[in-house]
Amino acid sequence: MIDLPNDLPVVNRRAVRVVVTDGTDRVLLFHTRDPDHPRLGTWWELPGGGMDPGETYLDTAVRELREETGIVVTADQVGAPTWRRRASFVHRQLRHVQDEVVVAVRLEGPGPDVDETDRLDYEREDYFAFRWWPLPEVAASRDRFYPGPLPRLITPFLAGEEIDEPFELWS
Template sequence: MTVRTQRPTARVILAAPDDRVLLLRFVPPDPWPKEPSWHLPGGGLEPGESPAQAAAREALEETGHVLSAAELGDPVAVNEGAWSNLGRHFYTVHTYFFARVPSATVAPTALEEYEREEFKLGNRWWRADELAATEERVFPPGLAALLPDLLAGVRSPVPARLLWTHEKKSSEGM
């Protein structure tokens, strides 16, 4: 029986004034293919930290954007599942928040060693239509579908439930 460590995380969808959202390049852990993919800024909760507090802290550390837990408000989405890295097994519940930032800039303030390595892979501010059309793997699955309402200022009263893994693309017509 595999013992999994609980590792709750908080991530933030950062939207620039032109409605582009920030994604960071990384190589995902198992069970995903080891190919460069994209994910939102964020990371694990520290002891005693709420998801909104963690999202604000992670946004500052990874992007330089100063946010408060109050600004982030309620979560806009969640997903959860199992993964592993370097022989360690985890179960994660990701809690996603949305915030507008004043500029499409990235200036990390406090990256962990592994984050410094990942940061070298790059970052990009994406339009919603680009995310919807990309063939690249984007985390979380379903992010593009959330964006139109969020960018228009519409929030659901309950967080959206997103998939953990990506749906297989059909090979029909190839």
């Protein structure tokens, strides 16, 4: 059993994160903050989110990518959930405990600008920028990321390695 901080009400959920790469080997990341927790500063985060009732990981990946970025893909463009992880973090007034899978989506050509039309209100507040990062820059970066070990794990993940990450108490 994992000892969690007793700081906020806990919500348990399943979630999907998406490593979106473009034809120039760059990965899409959101520059993020939590207005309720300024002590956390800012970080770079993969698109993704919680699974709705009845959704598969494919359904969630396709929906979250469209909602958060405006990028429309089909389920057959979503890779297998070969990176599995469990993490906890605070967001707004809840402590999330998530069982996550990370999947890959490869786009042709250079990555498009992000379209915020279908974002939820809190996403419009939390995500204040985006960037298509060259993969070697992610791997070498000392910036803060979610998932935390993204710089170390993105290259093996994209090379097809199976990753079962230990629990991460992110915040």
